[in-house]
Amino acid sequence: MFDRSQAPQFQTIQHVTIPAIQAYTLDNGLPLRVVNAGEQPVLRLELIFPAGGWYETSPGAAYFGIRMLGEGTRTRTAAQISEAFDQYGAFPEFSPGNDRANLTTYCLARHLPTLLPVIQDILHESVFPEKELETLKSISLQTLKVNLEKTAYVASQHLREGLFGADHPYGRNQSEALIASISQQTVREFYDRRIAGKPFTLFLSGRVSEHEVALLNQAFGQEKVSDSSAETSPKHSVKNRKPTGITIERPDSLQSSIRLGKRLFTRRHPDYFKFMVLNEVFGGYFGSRLMKNIREEKGFTYGISSNLTSMAHEGYFVLGTDVKKENTAQTLEEIAKEIARLQTEPVPADELETVQNYMIGSFVGALNTPFEIADRQKTVYFDDLPANFYQTYVEHIRAVTSDDVRDMARQYLDVASMQEVVVGGK
Amino acid sequence: MMHYEHFILDNGLRVYVHEDHTTPMAAVNILYNVGSRDEEEHRTGFAHLFEHLMFGGSQNIPAYDEPLQKVGGENNAFTSPDLTNYYITLPAVNLETAFWLESDRMMALSFDPNVLDVQRKVVVEEFKQRYLSQPYGDVWLKLRPLAYQAHPYRWAPIGKEISHIENAILDDVRAFFYKFYIPNNAILVVAGHVTVEQVKALCAKWFAPIPAGQAYVRQLPIEPTQTVARFSETTAPVPLDALYKAWHTPARYDADFQPIELLSDVLGRGKSSRLYQKLVKEERIFNNLNAYMTSSLDPGLFVIQGNVNPGVALEDADAALGQLVADLVQNGTDEPELSKVKNQAEATLVFSEIELLNRAMNLAFAANAGDAELVNQESDKIQAVTTDDVRRVAQNILRPEKCSTLYYRAG
Numbered sequence: 001m002f003d004r005s006q007a008p009q010f011q012t013i014q015h016v017t018i019p020a021i022q023a024y025t026l027d028n029g030l031p032l033r034v035v036n037a038g039e040q041p042v043l044r045l046e047l048i049f050p051a052g053g054w055y056e057t058s059p060g061a062a063y064f065g066i067r068m069l070g071e072g073t074r075t076r077t078a079a080q081i082s083e084a085f086d087q088y089g090a091f092p093e094f095s096p097g098n099d100r101a102n103l104t105t106y107c108l109a110r111h112l113p114t115l116l117p118v119i120q121d122i123l124h125e126s127v128f129p130e131k132e133l134e135t136l137k138s139i140s141l142q143t144l145k146v147n148l149e150k151t152a153y154v155a156s157q158h159l160r161e162g163l164f165g166a167d168h169p170y171g172r173n174q175s176e177a178l179i180a181s182i183s184q185q186t187v188r189e190f191y192d193r194r195i196a197g198k199p200f201t202l203f204l205s206g207r208v209s210e211h212e213v214a215l216l217n218q219a220f221g222q223e224k225v226s227d228s229s230a231e232t233s234p235k236h237s238v239k240n241r242k243p244t245g246i247t248i249e250r251p252d253s254l255q256s257s258i259r260l261g262k263r264l265f266t267r268r269h270p271d272y273f274k275f276m277v278l279n280e281v282f283g284g285y286f287g288s289r290l291m292k293n294i295r296e297e298k299g300f301t302y303g304i305s306s307n308l309t310s311m312a313h314e315g316y317f318v319l320g321t322d323v324k325k326e327n328t329a330q331t332l333e334e335i336a337k338e339i340a341r342l343q344t345e346p347v348p349a350d351e352l353e354t355v356q357n358y359m360i361g362s363f364v365g366a367l368n369t370p371f372e373i374a375d376r377q378k379t380v381y382f383d384d385l386p387a388n389f390y391q392t393y394v395e396h397i398r399a400v401t402s403d404d405v406r407d408m409a410r411q412y413l414d415v416a417s418m419q420e421v422v423v424g425g426k
Numbered sequence: 427m428m429h430y431e432h433f434i435l436d437n438g439l440r441v442y443v444h445e446d447h448t449t450p451m452a453a454v455n456i457l458y459n460v461g462s463r464d465e466e467e468h469r470t471g472f473a474h475l476f477e478h479l480m481f482g483g484s485q486n487i488p489a490y491d492e493p494l495q496k497v498g499g500e501n502n503a504f505t506s507p508d509l510t511n512y513y514i515t516l517p518a519v520n521l522e523t524a525f526w527l528e529s530d531r532m533m534a535l536s537f538d539p540n541v542l543d544v545q546r547k548v549v550v551e552e553f554k555q556r557y558l559s560q561p562y563g564d565v566w567l568k569l570r571p572l573a574y575q576a577h578p579y580r581w582a583p584i585g586k587e588i589s590h591i592e593n594a595i596l597d598d599v600r601a602f603f604y605k606f607y608i609p610n611n612a613i614l615v616v617a618g619h620v621t622v623e624q625v626k627a628l629c630a631k632w633f634a635p636i637p638a639g640q641a642y643v644r645q646l647p648i649e650p651t652q653t654v655a656r657f658s659e660t661t662a663p664v665p666l667d668a669l670y671k672a673w674h675t676p677a678r679y680d681a682d683f684q685p686i687e688l689l690s691d692v693l694g695r696g697k698s699s700r701l702y703q704k705l706v707k708e709e710r711i712f713n714n715l716n717a718y719m720t721s722s723l724d725p726g727l728f729v730i731q732g733n734v735n736p737g738v739a740l741e742d743a744d745a746a747l748g749q750l751v752a753d754l755v756q757n758g759t760d761e762p763e764l765s766k767v768k769n770q771a772e773a774t775l776v777f778s779e780i781e782l783l784n785r786a787m788n789l790a791f792a793a794n795a796g797d798a799e800l801v802n803q804e805s806d807k808i809q810a811v812t813t814d815d816v817r818r819v820a821q822n823i824l825r826p827e828k829c830s831t832l833y834y835r836a837g
Contacts, residue, residue, distance in 0.1 A: 086699075
């Protein structure tokens with residue numbers, strides 16, 4: 001018999017190969033990027049506009065302007081548009097983001113030609129019917145009311161507002177007043193200024209052939225688009241904000257939602273990979289220090305995690321958990337203790353190795369589908385990263401040392417520098 | 427079509443291998459044929475609590491997660507009313523680590539009292555976070571006992587009440603383990619960049635020495651046919667009134683499953699569906715409205731649920747919904763509408779096969795239901811459904827006397 005307490009031999013991943021991206025330019029100059037991968041006959045077509053909240057001149061215009069696409073054109077009602085997608089088992093997503101807006105269609109490859117005219121119609125001829133806008137506003141309002149009952153939602157809202165300010169696109173939150181202020185005029189203006197006839201980038205992923213590329217060129221490459229250089233990106237600066245502690249009492253809640261965070265940096269920062277390793281050790285995965293301490297040793301919570309969110313212009317660190325209310329203060333103390341430990345004691349070699357191997361393994365594991373590959377390529381494209389940013393991921397992660405992790409903790413994780421939000425009670 | 431090979435170890439462990447050499451990864455899925463339906467009435471929530479304990483160390487390995495993370499693997503698990511499923515994805519070159527970890531915890535757990543102590547607390551916090559702290563989070567704790575009177579589906583996998591979890595003792599854990607966590611009550615699926623020969627060799631080394639246990643024979647109470655409409659209401663601090671209606675359906679692998687699934691799609695799938703077009707958009711009675719099936723292995727539920735817009739009485743919303751359902755029961759669907767929901771179902775099926783792990787799970791679920799080949803029959807079954815089928819199942823299922831209605835009032 002062999003010894004079952006002995007772990008089998010294992011290999012570390014030394015290099016990763018990410019399927020290449022093909023670059024095309026449509027006849028009118030629009031960029032098309034293609035990821036051809038996978039076995040299933042599926043496609044994801046994304047039309048990506050610089051039309052997130054960053055570009056709106058009245059609050060909520062981007063969110064409602066994008067969500068209203070698909071609610072009616074000059075020749076199609078909202079019901080007909082829904083029918084046109086549903087009829088072929090396709091699903092559209094109109095996703096307003098902080099920086100960009102995505103018009104995404106998932107479909108079986110054979111249905112692409114039938115769907116393209118509908119998508120074109122939405123791009124050029126949307127009309128934003130009053131009745132549909134009222135329905136969307138009412139749905140949004142009620143959804144917001146439900147969300148405001150959730151301590152975790154409220155805590156995240158307050159954290160972003162605390163970090164960026166209520167008038168900054170990254171710190172602005174939905175409110176009843178904001179939803180009420182949206183008019184047909186608001187969304188129409190946004191559409192005319194940022195979508196109709198404006199330049200965008202196409203990402204097509206799935207089982208793609210030259211045939212689909214030609215179809216896209218036919219559908220989107222013939223109409224003239226306005227010169228994008230004429231549009232300057234608006235500037236939004238974050239006023240110097242002092243970190244504060246906010247506690248919102250919820251006497252009836254059984255748990256407290258805790259958020260700690262601070263503005264940090266984006267993927268382009270030289271410390272990005274070093275910080276990501278620190279974050280992983282601290283709260284980035286199931287075996288993190290925070291999970292071990294707060295969940296696996298003390299049983300205060302079902303989960304606790306941290307991450308670095310990187311947007312186009314800013315990045316921020318956030319740590320979050322929902323804990324048994326009586327343990328709120330103790331959890332905050334333990335978080336501070338874990339930070340102090342990272343700042344003073346080097347991470348043991350064995351723990352660092354586990355974290356690095358885990359990060360690399362899950363990175364490779366998340367490159368399994370054409371859509372996942374396209375998502376990585378989109379990040380490289382829009383964040384203007386070096387083309388080999390992800391090809392060299394493994395090397396970057398492996399290069400981080402215990403000293404780096406400690407230095408990162410000293411430089412970036414001071415508790416006093418963090419915004420603290422507690423919804424529930426201390 | 428999913429291709430796979432199959433063999434059974436002497437101890438009864440059923441093994442399925444799905445090779446896919448387009449990925450450098452492997453997925454390992456172990457399904458134990460035990461869910462919350464196998465619990466005793468006064469000890470509910472135990473199958474799920476047990477799932478947590480499976481990560482607390484086994485006889486020869488003090489901690490489960492860390493050795494897996496060290497070789498670049500990820501894992502998780504879930505417990506449903508029907509089954510408990512554990513899954514790993516890891517670089518295929520390190521496949522043996524998964525066999526080492528999974529076979530050791532199938533052989534014997536560490537039964538560490540401290541692990542039980544902590545995980546009881548963690549699960550209690552999970553109970554609060556997911557079921558008590560979310561608006562409408564407790565609805566299934568109320569709807570299940572209304573719709574089911576005899577079958578153990580009347581409690582949710584998280585359990586009936588927190589005290590059941592708090593009262594769990596180590597003897598319960600040990601008994602549960604040796605009753606259900608035996609090779610002849612499990613299905614192993616290995617998928618990805620692996621070969622059948624390799625999996626056979628690894629099975630022989632790691633799983634074959636585990637002794638078989640006494641076969642578990644499931645004898646659950648059968649839910650009597652509902653003959654009278656049931657009604658209940660509750661009040662909670664939520665922003666909107668909500669309506670929940672549940673009708674009894676046959677089991678997941680019944681011949682009528684696909685027609686009923688398409689029926690639910692006609693009602694509730696996508697923005698072109700009847701419920702959305704009529705009651706959300708046109709009449710603006712509901713803020714949202716969904717129709718779906720619980721798809722359980724014993725007879726399940728067909729559910730319609732929605733939040734009612736302010737100013738609309740729940741009774742009126744219920745009546746409007748009733749009218750729409752009655753119209754469908756009476757007049758059925760037509761070819762274009764049926765073809766739409768078939769296309770939607772086909773697309774969902776194809777998209778569900780993109781992820782390696784999903785394929786592994788689909789295979790495990792089919793095998794657990796009695797025939798792995800079911801995984802490849804879904805598409806044909808969907809295409810075979812006719813408008814007559816949809817109408818027939820609508821008439822059988824959506825009957826007022828077989829319905830349980832729950833009014834969830836904002837207060």
